[in-house]
Amino acid sequence: MNLKRKILSTVLILFVCTSLSYPQEPTPDFSDGNKWSAGLGFEYFKSTISWDEDSLVSSLKSYLMTFHVNYEILDGLYLGGIIGYASSDFESLTFRELPISLTMDKGAIGGMLFGGEALFTFYETDSFDFSVFGQYIYYKGGQKQWDIPGLTVDGTATGKPKWSRATFGVSLRYLAAEPFLPYLNIAYSSLSGTFAMDESIQTLSRTEEKSISAVGNFMIGLGGIYDLSDSLSLLLEADFTPYSGGDNYESGVDFGALLRIMYSF
Amino acid sequence: MKKTKLILLISIILFLSLTVSFNNAEQDRGIRRTIDPALRDIHVLKDTFRSRNNQQRYASSEVLVKFKPSLSENEMASLIEAYQSRKIKKIPKLSVYQIQIPEHTSVEEMVYAFDRNPDVEYAEPNFVAHITATPNDTLFEEQYALHNTGQEIGVPGSPSGTVRADIKAPEGWEETKGTAETLIAIIDTGVDLLHPDLESKVVSGGRDFVNDDFDATDDHWHGTHIAGIAAAETNNTEGIAGVAWNCKILPVKVLDEDGDGYYSWIADGIIWAADNGADVINMSFGGPSEAGILAEALNYAKAAGVVLVASTGNDGDSVLYPAAYDEYCLAVAATDYNDNRTDWSNPGPEVDVAAPGERIISCVPTWYWGQGSLPYGYAGGTSMAAPHVAGLAALIKDLKPWLRVDEIMDIIRYTAEDVNSGTSPGFDEFIGYGRINMDRALVPIKLASTSGE
Numbered sequence: 059m060n061l062k063r064k065i066l067s068t069v070l071i072l073f074v075c076t077s078l079s080y081p082q083e084p085t086p087d088f089s090d091g092n093k094w095s096a097g098l099g100f101e102y103f104k105s106t107i108s109w110d111e112d113s114l115v116s117s118l119k120s121y122l123m124t125f126h127v128n129y130e131i132l133d134g135l136y137l138g139g140i141i142g143y144a145s146s147d148f149e150s151l152t153f154r155e156l157p158i159s160l161t162m163d164k165g166a167i168g169g170m171l172f173g174g175e176a177l178f179t180f181y182e183t184d185s186f187d188f189s190v191f192g193q194y195i196y197y198k199g200g201q202k203q204w205d206i207p208g209l210t211v212d213g214t215a216t217g218k219p220k221w222s223r224a225t226f227g228v229s230l231r232y233l234a235a236e237p238f239l240p241y242l243n244i245a246y247s248s249l250s251g252t253f254a255m256d257e258s259i260q261t262l263s264r265t266e267e268k269s270i271s272a273v274g275n276f277m278i279g280l281g282g283i284y285d286l287s288d289s290l291s292l293l294l295e296a297d298f299t300p301y302s303g304g305d306n307y308e309s310g311v312d313f314g315a316l317l318r319i320m321y322s323f
Numbered sequence: 324m325k326k327t328k329l330i331l332l333i334s335i336i337l338f339l340s341l342t343v344s345f346n347n348a349e350q351d352r353g354i355r356r357t358i359d360p361a362l363r364d365i366h367v368l369k370d371t372f373r374s375r376n377n378q379q380r381y382a383s384s385e386v387l388v389k390f391k392p393s394l395s396e397n398e399m400a401s402l403i404e405a406y407q408s409r410k411i412k413k414i415p416k417l418s419v420y421q422i423q424i425p426e427h428t429s430v431e432e433m434v435y436a437f438d439r440n441p442d443v444e445y446a447e448p449n450f451v452a453h454i455t456a457t458p459n460d461t462l463f464e465e466q467y468a469l470h471n472t473g474q475e476i477g478v479p480g481s482p483s484g485t486v487r488a489d490i491k492a493p494e495g496w497e498e499t500k501g502t503a504e505t506l507i508a509i510i511d512t513g514v515d516l517l518h519p520d521l522e523s524k525v526v527s528g529g530r531d532f533v534n535d536d537f538d539a540t541d542d543h544w545h546g547t548h549i550a551g552i553a554a555a556e557t558n559n560t561e562g563i564a565g566v567a568w569n570c571k572i573l574p575v576k577v578l579d580e581d582g583d584g585y586y587s588w589i590a591d592g593i594i595w596a597a598d599n600g601a602d603v604i605n606m607s608f609g610g611p612s613e614a615g616i617l618a619e620a621l622n623y624a625k626a627a628g629v630v631l632v633a634s635t636g637n638d639g640d641s642v643l644y645p646a647a648y649d650e651y652c653l654a655v656a657a658t659d660y661n662d663n664r665t666d667w668s669n670p671g672p673e674v675d676v677a678a679p680g681e682r683i684i685s686c687v688p689t690w691y692w693g694q695g696s697l698p699y700g701y702a703g704g705t706s707m708a709a710p711h712v713a714g715l716a717a718l719i720k721d722l723k724p725w726l727r728v729d730e731i732m733d734i735i736r737y738t739a740e741d742v743n744s745g746t747s748p749g750f751d752e753f754i755g756y757g758r759i760n761m762d763r764a765l766v767p768i769k770l771a772s773t774s775g776e
Contacts, residue, residue, distance in 0.1 A: 104431070152767050157723070157730050158738060159498075159767035204770040208763055209737045210749070210756040215770055262733050298427075308383045310429055 095322040097291075099124040099142075103314030105249050106301055107270040109151065115273060115307045116150035118221070118249075120197070122171060126320065134179040134189075144171045144197045146219060148253055148270075155266040156257040160206070160215055167219055169199030177229075185234045191243070192226035197251075206259065213259030221251025221270070225277070236285070243279035247299065248272070274301030274312050281316075293318040381448035384426075385411065386433050389419045389444040402442060406433065421449065456496035458557045458564040460520075462699060466563055467660045468552075468679035468711060469493070476660050476682040477701055484660030488742070490678060490711055492566060495718065495761025500557075500568035505721040507553050507570055507713055508596035508604045508629075510589065511546030512582060513539040514574035515688035518547060518698060520555040520562035521572065529574030530595050532588040539574035543582055544687045548702050549607045550574065551686030553710035554717070562699060563685055566714025566761075570721060573601050578608060586610065589645075590620035593631075597624035602720045605713035606633040606652075607706035609643025617644060621651035630720060630731050632713040634705035636669035649673045653716070653732050657681060657708040658758050662742040668705055670752040675732070676739045677754035680708030715761055722765065738763035 101122040108115045121144065128138035145166040152161040173195035181188040199219040206213040227245025249272035256265045281295030297314035386408075390399045399420065403410050409423040424433040430448045437446035457463070457470070467476055467484045469492035475481045506526065516525050516539075529539030541547045550572050555565035577592035578584035589606075596604050604624060621631055632653045633646035641647070646654035649672075657668040657680025665681050680703060687700045712735060719731050726734075739757035741748065750756055 154767065155723070155725075157726060157734050158764070161767035161769055163769045163771050165770070206768060207771065208768060210739050210741055211737050213737070217770075259737055260733065262730060262737070310383070311427060313429065313432060 093130045095126075095128045095320050097126050097318055097320030099126060099316060099318035101314065101316035103297070103312070105272045105299070105312050105314075106274060106307070106310060107148075107249070108273050108304070109268050109270045110154075113306060114152070115304070116148070116152075118146060118148055118270070118272075119166075120144055120146040121166075122195075124171070124318075126175070126318070128175075128320075136177045138175045140171070140173040140175060140193075140195060142171050144169055144199075146197060146199060146221070148217075148219060151253055151268065151270070153255045153257075153266045153268065156255065156264050157262045158206070158209075158213075158257065158259065160255060160257065162217070165202070167199040167202045167217060169197055169219070171195055171197040185232060187231050187233060189229045189231070190226070191229055191245075192224070194222065194224045196220070196222045206257070209259060211260050213257070213262075216256040216258075218254045218256075219251065220253075221249060223247065223249040227277070231283075238282055238284050240280075240282040243277070243281070243295075243297075245277045245279065246275055247277045248275060272299075272301075272312075273304070273307075274299035276300070277314075289322045291320045291322075293320065381430060381450045383430065384424055385449045386422050386424055386430055386437065386446055387419050387449050388422055388437050388446045389417070391442050391444055392418065394442055398442075402440070406436060408433070456493050456500065458568070459560050460555075460557060460562050460564045461560065462563045462684060465684045468683055469564060469566065471660060481682075482660070485662060488658075488660060488662035488679075490566070490715070490759050491762035492564070495715070495765040496568055498765040498767075499718055499722045501570040501718045501721040503569055503571050505567070505570040505602045505717045506573045506600050507567060507710075507717050508573040508575050508592075508599075508601035509546055509550045509553065509710075510575045510577050510592045510596060510604055510606050511541075511549050511608065512543035512578040512580070513541035513546045513576035514550045514572060515541045515547040515686065515690075515698075516574070518551075518686050518689055520559070520686050520698075521547065521550055522556075524550075524554055524556050524565070524570075524572045526571045526573055529576065530592070530599075531576040532591045532595070533576055533579045533584065539576040541574075541576070541688050542580040543578065544691050544700070545578070545582055545607070545702075545706065546574065546576070547688050548683075548685040548700070549605060549706060549710045551699075552683060552707060553605055553714045555686060562697075566711055567717040567721075570714070570717045573599060582608075584608070586614050586617050590616045593620040593624050597627040597629050601629050603630045603632065603713050603717045605710050606631070606645055607704075607709045609634060609636045609646055611641075611643060613644050613647065618648055618651070621645055621648055625651050625728055628728060630713075630716040630728050632709050632716060634709040635671065635674055637667045637704045637706075638669065639667050640669055642669050642671035642673045647671070647673045653712055653735060654755070655705060655709040655712045656754050657703075657705045658742065658754060662740075662758060664743060664753045665703075668708075668753070672752050674752055674755040675736055676712060676756055677742075677758045678708040678711035679758075680705050683707040712759055715759055715764060718761070718765060734764055735759060 105118045107118045124140050124142035128136050130136050145168045147166040148162050175193040177189050177191040179187050179189040202217045204215045225245050225247040229243045231241040254267040277299045279295050279297045284292045295316050299312040303309040407425040411421040411423050413420050434446045437443050471484045471489035473486040475483050528537050531539045554567040554570050554572050555563050557564040557568040575592040575596050577588040635646045635654050635656050636643035653675045654673045656674045656677040657665045658677045659681035682701050684701050689698045736756040740760045741757040
């Protein structure tokens with residue numbers, strides 16, 4: 059199972075690196091003679107992440123503010139770049155390899171993100187079109203420093219998170235209700251990253267890097283694109299990522315939502 | 324045109340299929356390289372003792388909701404239905420509903436949804452409380468040093484302690500109770516090898532350097548008392564609980580039936596303990612003179628990875644040796660049941676930390692009181708304070724075997740509680756960094772969002 063996941067995530071990373079990747083959600087139809095589109099997005103997702111070799115889980119909650127630029131390189135094939143800011147909260151992530159163990163309470167860490175996305179519509183009827191899409195996002199959080207409470211001497215902890223998310227899947231879009239175009243996405247999504255925590259208390263100094271990965275990988279997205287005008291579109295999407303329970307956690311469903319407004323030119 | 328798209332799609336898939344296997348192999352090698360073999364051992368250990376983070380925090384399909392008092396019962400029922408939820412029961416006195424949430428939603432989402440409703444006073448998960456690790460030993464409630472409830476210390480009419488003037492043992496045990504792999508050497512008058520609370524904890528007959536044999540049976544009472552504090556059998560429905568719940572005891576006799584011992588016996592005992600697997604050595608004794616033989620023995624043990632703990636002395640004078648060897652030993656002073664430093668506890672710049680040492684109940688040899696009496700008794704002194712620290716050192720070493728001796732000593736120092744901060748803030752020569760705190764030393768400290776920058 060792990061091998062499959064690795065293969066699939068590697069596929070997607072390559073997809074993006076070779077500029078042959080596809081965005082997480084269908085890009086609005088900008089084909090009215092406009093090759094370029096740009097817009098702003100806002101996304102929230104909660105991902106249940108595992109760590110310590112999958113023995114423990116906690117939540118990663120992230121808010122993403124993104125700027126997108128897309129270009130239709132061939133008929134039906136869109137490539138795009140993403141840049142933005144993300145705020146990620148690694149609640150309850152615990153570091154037990156440090157001399158004095160530490161656990162994260164609530165507290166988001168802001169950082170830059172960038173990535174790419176692509177969509178390729180490969181089949182169309184009057185009422186539907188089918189696309190494959192992919193998206194890759196890399197988040198690098200800034201350093202956050204905490205005073206370690208309750209010690210007899212001064213001590214600080216410095217956290218440095220990063221994660222990447224690769225998603226690819228298929229999209230079915232209903233075209234007969236223009237200007238509203240509802241769609242359904244079924245996608246594979248892989249989120250993984252690291253959180254390095256430095257501890258420095260007088261003579262005690264150590265770094266623990268924790269690898270994290272999302273426990274849920276298969277995502278269902280429901281959304282719609284609404285053409286506000288010939289060149290302005292609004293996209294709304296809700297994502298659900300179910301995951302099965304492990305030794306120390308129960309099954310559940312992670313949730314995400316995104317809003318994007320795009321202008322084509 | 325459609326044909327062109329189809330060809331392009333197939334080309335992409337083929338290209339990716341060819342490149343995937345190579346990259347995946349690289350990724351696997353990378354992951355293997357980053358796994359520290361020591362970490363695997365930790366997980367095995369942690370599986371044995373469920374840590375706090377593994378426990379279920381709240382019911383997975385329920386939330387608790389309190390509606391505004393202005394709502395009628397019918398309105399509340401309609402509201403619950405509107406959220407596709409079902410009432411399980413109501414706690415009438417609190418007007419709080421226990422609600423079953425729809426299958427496809429999470430507790431967090433429903434709490435969020437209910438909370439946003441103006442007719443709801445509050446909504447929250449149905450949290451789970453867990454029993455703390457309280458042992459069932461019959462005399463545990465007498466052990467104020469481990470868990471101070473303000474109980475009377477001794478027979479009825481004895482003085483009472485201050486609530487939570489203790490080393491926070493139950494909190495620490497939530498994180499770890501140690502394992503039998505970790506050995507505490509009690510270098511003392513010996514240990515009663517047949518004591519019901521110690522019999523199963525003693526790994527061997529030990530070594531007797533007074534009589535030069537391999538039977539470290541206690542002919543005083545002191546060593547048995549010390550061994551009980553550090554690692555008596557715990558949760559066995561009798562007697563007392565030891566600080567290092569599951570760790571084992573290595574008895575080493577270097578003091579005679581009067582409680583006296585030559586430095587040569589002591590040096591022999593330290594080296595023998597280090598060579599025979601001790602992870603921690605407790606030395607609840609002291610002499611006024613420094614000596615090369617003692618320093619060398621301590622140096623030998625520390626270099627072998629043994630944490631050395633020693634008592635400072637009970638005459639109010641300067642810190643005794645070996646505790647005064649600052650480089651090698653954690654020097655332990657004594658506090659009482661109110662977290663006050665005892666006036667007989669020896670002060671000095673060598674003092675590292677303190678632990679309860681006044682009116683401490685522990686094991687005494689089965690022959691000590693005679694038949695018909697329980698083999699337990701109260702005693703006081705920095706001798707009784709030191710094994711609390713030795714027990715904590717053993718738990719830390721067991722939990723984090725990769726730490727160096729100096730790091731373990733620093734953890735104990737830095738996580739202590741500065742209980743005399745009112746009169747002597749910060750490090751002082753009476754209780755050093757403070758009274759030890761097992762909660763801080765073992766349980767992960769929460770990094771609050773407000774403490775960040």
